[in-house]
Amino acid sequence: MKIFIVGGSSGIGLSLAKRYASLGNRVAICGTNEEKLKKIKESNNNIKVYKVDVRNKEELKSAIDDFSKGNLDLIINSAGIYTNNRTAKLTDKEAYAMIDINLTGVLNTFEAVRDMMFKNNRGHIAVISSIAGLLDYPKASVYARTKMTIIGVCETYRAFFRDYNINISIIIPGYIATDKLKSLSEEDVSKKPTVLSEEEATNITIKAIEEKKEKIIYPLSMKILISIITKLPKRLLTYILMKQANWGKK
Ligand SMILES: NC(=O)c1ccc[n+]([C@@H]2O[C@H](COP(=O)([O-])OP(=O)(O)OC[C@H]3O[C@@H](n4cnc5c(N)ncnc54)[C@H](OP(=O)(O)O)[C@@H]3O)[C@@H](O)[C@H]2O)c1
Numbered sequence: 001m002k003i004f005i006v007g008g009s010s011g012i013g014l015s016l017a018k019r020y021a022s023l024g025n026r027v028a029i030c031g032t033n034e035e036k037l038k039k040i041k042e043s044n045n046n047i048k049v050y051k052v053d054v055r056n057k058e059e060l061k062s063a064i065d066d067f068s069k070g071n072l073d074l075i076i077n078s079a080g081i082y083t084n085n086r087t088a089k090l091t092d093k094e095a096y097a098m099i100d101i102n103l104t105g106v107l108n109t110f111e112a113v114r115d116m117m118f119k120n121n122r123g124h125i126a127v128i129s130s131i132a133g134l135l136d137y138p139k140a141s142v143y144a145r146t147k148m149t150i151i152g153v154c155e156t157y158r159a160f161f162r163d164y165n166i167n168i169s170i171i172i173p174g175y176i177a178t179d180k181l182k183s184l185s186e187e188d189v190s191k192k193p194t195v196l197s198e199e200e201a202t203n204i205t206i207k208a209i210e211e212k213k214e215k216i217i218y219p220l221s222m223k224i225l226i227s228i229i230t231k232l233p234k235r236l237l238t239y240i241l242m243k244q245a246n247w248g249k250k
Pocket of ligand 1: 008054172179180181
């Protein structure tokens with residue numbers, strides 16, 4: 001298969017890229033951080049690397065076109081940013097970047113491959129959301145709202161892309177022990193409920209894509225937890241989630 005991973009220079013995206021490449025697929029990734037990209041280029045000659053900002057649709061499209069030459073089996077969007085700062089503490093720059101990368105970046109991914117996949121009458125698009133996007137409560141962060149919105153965006157695109165034989169998978173992970181999550185948790189992710197390793201996340205994601213799942217929420221323990229807490233009254237849910245957000249903070 002030919003696979004392009006948007007946001008594949010670290011974390012979940014890079015882990016998927018390495019696994020797919022090791023299975024004999026032709027894989028390309030993109031990201032913006034030159035240091036990370038250089039390192040991947042040097043140590044993985046089976047992964048093609050592009051420096052692309054997902055906010056720039058034309059840049060993204062030309063990298064995908066260069067790699068795919070008109071034939072792409074799968075594109076995964078794992079590009080996203082998150083911080084520890086809740087809305088009141090976010091700078092306007094951080095808030096705009098979150099919306100532009102996490103939300104517009106997903107739209108750009110769909111738009112960058114649509115003509116090619118329509119023409120080919122096939123393709124698969126997978127987007128990494130987050131369990132944060134399943135929790136609807138007044139104090140949900142800007143990050144959580146972007147992840148909630150992309151679930152709806154994927155459903156809208158699916159309704160239209162289905163006619164062209166294009167599959168869309170929405171991947172909704174709980175906590176994954178990536179370097180980014182660790183750096184926001186002072187290297188200790190043990191307080192995060194149901195945390196999985198990158199390898200475990202990669203296994204589950206690849207299986208879900210293989211099975212053409214429309215939506216997967218994982219791990220199961222987190223899925224069950226979410227289904228219970230989302231039934232709570234909003235005020236109680238807000239109280240619990242705000243408490244949880246402050247765990248371990250000095
Ligand atoms: N880790 C978790 O617990 C968790 C849980 C649920 C959902 N998620 C979601 O999973 C995805 C990956 O998270 P992660 O933990 O693996 O974090 P990560 O290592 O920081 O990965 C984020 C990826 O997005 C790329 N990216 C950021 N801004 C970009 C831009 N403007 N243009 C192109 N690429 C850009 C980064 O590349 P550069 O740095 O090179 O730009 C990097 O490859 C995110 O969407 C996140 O919201 C993570």
